[in-house]
Amino acid sequence: MTRLPTDPAANLSALIRCVSVTPAEGGALTALQAMLEPMGFSVERPVFRQEGTPDVENMLAVRGTRGPHLAFNGHTDVVPPGDExxxxxxxxxxxxxxxxMFGRGAVDMKGGIACFVAALARLVEKGALEEGRVSLLITGDEEGVAINGTVKLLAHAAERGHRFDACLVGEPTNPDALGDIIKIGRRGSLSGLVTITGAQGHVAYPHRARNPMRVLPAVMEALQGVPLDEGTADFQPSNLEWTSVDTGNRAANVIAARxxxxxxxxxxxxxxxxxxxxEIERRLAASVAQADGFTVGVEWKEPVADAFLTAEGPLTRALAGAVEEETGRRPELSTSGGTSDARFVKDFCPVVEFGLVGRTMHMANERVALSDLESLTRVYETFIARWFAANA
Structure with missing residues (x-):
């Protein structure tokens, strides 16, 4: 009899050893497929493409043909390790x-995948996963541009007739200890590039040029000076942050044109x-009126994600109950933090996020306590059983 992947540490070790720096598959999906197929999962590995972006291999693994359908979403791609x-x-x-256990992806988020697979394996061994359907939607594009990953994988699954009743995303949600936080929503994300155009010239003759750098502070203030809002009962205030400034000019004696x-x-x-x-275009238009002789434009970047909030229901109750049962901690239901691929999942079904402690994610010496791997596996196992019982 084939040994099932019930040990989360062994699962994670196999995944970490795959050098899957985004968007490379690096053997991680192959390792995951080898864990899932002995449990009766059918596995597809579609590659999605879009001009100007790297091809990305993804995985859709499905077990069962009828009954309530629970999905798990995650990613095997990782950020570069930096200086080794x-x-x-x-x-x-x-x-x-x-x-x-040390390794890139230990908590973000190969660890979450390793624990979910171990939880499924334990349920299969007990014969407790015979009713209902489970799918894993795993991408290699979460840490990248997020164009050829989950958003297209969800559409791919829908085209094949899969409809999900709920989804768990295994991102590292806990700031300090396992059981701190369940994410029930996320703020949206919008990126843009403002360009101010003047006239190039010699720095010794500024009267013959129009230096766009002189206008930039006023344009920045127009967008950032007045708060966008004060926040809501469920979300913290919206915030606009400048992330880079560039003239494309490498000459010390030239005033850049833009x-x-x-x-x-x-x-x-x-x-x-x-x-x-x-609103941003309105504020920019007001700043242009005070920038005589200059043009100000904005280029919007994709993808754009709207804010979302998952209402209390069987999904949140099953997960919160499992967390408290296995960790002894009552988790906070939060919308804090950045974005995740849950922003795409929410268009298909209710979604929540719960995973490991994220203190070391993206850092040198990223690592996870082996005890946390075991605890998260038990949380996932209890959650899966609770969710199917509530949706029987």
């Missing part, structure tokens, strides 16, 4: 020291992507 000299152990070695400044807005449910774009 900053690591105590090689970043793709899955070394264990003092009860912790300057571009990139920004990102994390916004709450006061706004939609459409209404927020209109």
């Amino acid at each position: 000299g900053d690591w105590r152990h090689p970043p793709f070695s899955a070394a264990v020291e003092d009860g912790e 300057v571009s400044a990139a920004f990102n807005v994390r916004f709450n449910d006061v706004w939609t992507g459409e209404t927020l774009r209109a």
Whole structure:
């Protein structure tokens, strides 16, 4: 009899050893497929493409043909490890020291996938997963541009007739201890590039040029000076942050003809992507009126994600109950933090997020306590059983 992948540490070790720096598959989906097929999952690995972006391999794994349908969403791609000299152990070695496993992706988010697979395996061994359907939607594009990943994988699944009743995203949601936070929503994300155009000239003869850098502070103030909102009962205030400024000019004696400044807005449910774009364009138009001789334009970047909030129901109750039962902690239901691929899932079914402690994600020496892997596996196992019982 084939041994099922019931050990989350062994699952994670196999995944970490795959060098799947975004958007490379690196063997991670192959390793995951080998874990899932002995449990009766049928596996597809579609590759999605879009001009100007790298091809991305994804996975849709499905078990069961009828009954309530629970999905799990995650990603096997990881951010680059940075300078390997900053690591105590090689970043793709899955070394264990003092009860912790080191490796890029340990918590973000190969660890969550490893635990969910182990939870499924334990339920299969018990014969407790015979009714209902379970799907895993795994991408290699979450840490990248998020164009050829989950958003297209969901459409791919829908085209094949799959309809999901609920989804759990295994991102690392806990700031300090397992059981701190369940994410029930996220703020939206909107990115843009403002370009101010003047006239190039010699720095010794500024009267013959129009320096766009002189106008930039006023344009920035127009967008950022007045708060977008004060927040809501469920979300913190929206915030616009400037992320880069560039003239493309490398000469010390030249006034550049144009300057571009990139920004990102994390916004709450006061706004939609459409209404927020209109507000920013209105503020830019007002700033142009005070910038005689200059033009100011904005280029919007994709993708745009609206804010969302998952209402209390069987999904949130099953997860919160499982967390409290297995950790002894009553989790906070939160909308804090950045974005995740839950922003795409929410268009198909209710979605919540719960995973490991994220203190070391994206850092050198990213690591996870082996005890947390076991605890999260038990949470997932209890959650799956509770959710199917509530939806029988």
